[in-house]
């Protein structure tokens with residue numbers, strides 16, 4: 103609000119003062135403007151309206167120049183687009199990221215950018231919200247000069263040099279907005295955007311606003327932009343996306359149950375890393391590390407895997423080098439079939455088969471080969487990090503670094519601390535995650551950690567629904583309409599049905615050829631095991647007949663409630679157990695690692711939006727119908743939150759911390 107008031111006061115003074123011949127607008131401390139203060143959005147946005155003042159800038163009869171350093175994003179770039187000229191430092195980043203916050207650029211962005219750079223380029227920038235470099239902005243034509251020197255000084259010099267020149271062609275509102283074949287273009291774009299949006303409304307609304315720039319005169323287009331913004335501004339999706347913006351930053355401020363925190367734990371410097379196992383995960387991890395400039399030693403014991411792994415890593419790095427316009431020689435990866443090659447690294451990431459005996463053995467060996475202060479990390483999906491730590495001479499230096507496939511693409515990293523992990527080990531793994539571009543979330547040690555632990559009830563419910571009559575397609579359709587890129591069954595098919603089968607076998611749940619629907623004292627669905635055993639795919643109907651199960655019609659509401667609420671319920675248990683520090687951690691794990699639609703904010707945020715009492719009631723209802731399914735039993739924390747009046751999500755921690763009643 104203070105910045106907005108400042109702009110209004112100063113612009114009016116500068117424009118009306120006859121002594122002032124030209125004007126330069128710049129930011130402070132090397133940053134032009136990051137746009138509106140997102141924290142203000144949930145509140146009453148008081149103060150003077152900006153757009154009339156922005157128009158006063160454009161219609162001024164003296165040149166106004168934007169000196170852009172650092173960032174010009176959102177409202178910041180829109181302000182610059184009202185200036186007559188834009189001079190930009192080469193390191194600046196520019197963009198209209200409002201769509202990522204569930205909004206559209208409502209200070210003229212949707213009407214002015216297409217007039218300046220053409221409709222197709224504006225559609226791309228506004229519907230993706232991507233930030234561009236100064237060089238790309240110059241190429242696209244929305245900045246006038248890119249310089250390496252002091253931007254403000256250069257802008258002042260330039261502003262003085264153009265005093266008295268005509269400004270007519272510099273006023274974007276007066277430019278036409280040509281768009282040949284507009285109908286076909288917008289139809290095609292709308293189809294693509296809808297597909298990509300997976301139910302998000304902002305990208306689609308952005309297209310409608312840009313369409314108004316083509317079909318309406320400027321003033322009416324501006325009005326249409328305001329009307330469309332009004333539909334987004336208070337939407338649940340905008341709240342969810344803005345929650346994600348802040349949560350992504352909250353999770354970097356990690357803490358451990360011991361009280362250790364991000365700001366009191368110093369990471370160790372890491373330049374040389376080893377990856378053990380060049381299978382699916384090891385390959386991606388190696389690429390992610392090498393791309394961030396680390397020196398990597400990759401160890402693999404199987405000759406064939408070594409050949410295939412080496413080829414895959416080289417191909418991926420070659421493509422990355424081409425994209426960056428550098429030689430692939432910049433990436434430093436050394437391959438070895440001997441574990442001794444890791445002797446001088448500062449950190450090891452183990453990615454061998456998910457087999458505790460093999461991993462135990464490996465950690466013992468690593469502990470004797472590596473230096474005493476080397477961090478030993480495991481990429482295990484679910485195994486006990488504390489047990490692995492106990493195999494080494496320095497258990498405090500063992501943590502989990504749980505990547506997601508494909509590891510060089512997926513943004514999530516779970517950093518798993520066992521009860522003995524040193525804060526410095528966690529800090530080092532978190533810092534390394536940040537360096538390789540991951541959203542790193544520190545979590546406690548338990549079976550499946552956060553993400554995979556919550557996935558268990560979700561996947562079981564998906565199978566139970568098929569037992570009861572839903573087809574796999576019905577389950578997947580409901581989940582995909584909710585916004586997941588893939589439903590449970592398509593996802594399992596893609597990652598390989600045998601992956602889960604191996605885990606269930608290791609847990610002693612698989613009994614070949616047996617149909618019993620109770621295992622280890624609870625309801626169990628052996629359908630997935632039968633598929634793997636028999637290599638068959640049209641199984642459910644015959645299976646139901648043999649089990650004497652009467653098929654019933656299941657709608658998408660039930661699919662969503664049973665799959666999602668049971669996953670959310672496990673999330674509450676995770677919070678109660680102290681495995682995740684807060685709901686933001688769980689939500690970011692699901693948004694960045696499991697395809698949870700960002701515009702729904704993550705599972706815990708979604709629960710808060712649905713209403714905790716509704717989630718509780720639904721779980722109680724399904725629990726009554728399925729008393730043999732323990733994961734439908736509402737968690738204590740969910741009950742406690744509801745009986746505390748369902749506080750907003752940012753106040754859940756107060757309830758979690760409250761000691762349990764002695765009763």
Ligand SMILES: CCCCCCCCCCCCCC(=O)CC(=O)SCCNC(=O)CCNC(=O)[C@H](O)C(C)(C)COP(=O)(O)OP(=O)(O)OC[C@H]1O[C@@H](n2cnc3c(N)ncnc32)[C@H](O)[C@@H]1OP(=O)(O)O
Pocket residue numbers: 105106109135136137138139140141147152173175176177178180181199200203205206207208209348351352
């Ligand atoms: C002069 C123009 C002002 C316009 C006023 C209009 C007001 C009226 C609204 C009407 C609607 C008009 C439509 C409109 O214009 C909407 C917008 O402008 S929406 C905002 C668009 N901007 C963004 O999305 C930028 C978001 N920020 C970033 O991308 C990055 O933070 C950035 C590249 C700027 C810097 O990255 P980095 O150096 O990595 O730092 P961090 O990301 O860690 O951020 C540091 C710190 O700052 C907080 N922060 C950053 N940007 C904002 C922001 N726009 N609002 C509030 N807070 C912001 C960030 O959260 C970090 O703080 P934490 O405490 O760690 O969370």
Ligand SMILES: NC(=O)C1=CN([C@@H]2O[C@H](COP(=O)(O)OP(=O)(O)OC[C@H]3O[C@@H](n4cnc5c(N)ncnc54)[C@H](O)[C@@H]3O)[C@@H](O)[C@H]2O)C=CC1
Pocket residue numbers: 378379380381382383384401402403404407452453454455456457460464481482483484504505506507597
């Ligand atoms: N595949 C996935 O989607 C994910 C897997 N994980 C975990 O990552 C780990 C690896 O999984 P994948 O890459 O899928 O397995 P994979 O089977 O593709 O690769 C494992 C590799 O390790 C090698 N290996 C076995 N013993 C070795 C030893 N002693 N020294 C060096 N190399 C050895 C094997 O030859 C093989 O190439 C597992 O713990 C798994 O649970 C974690 C996240 C996702």
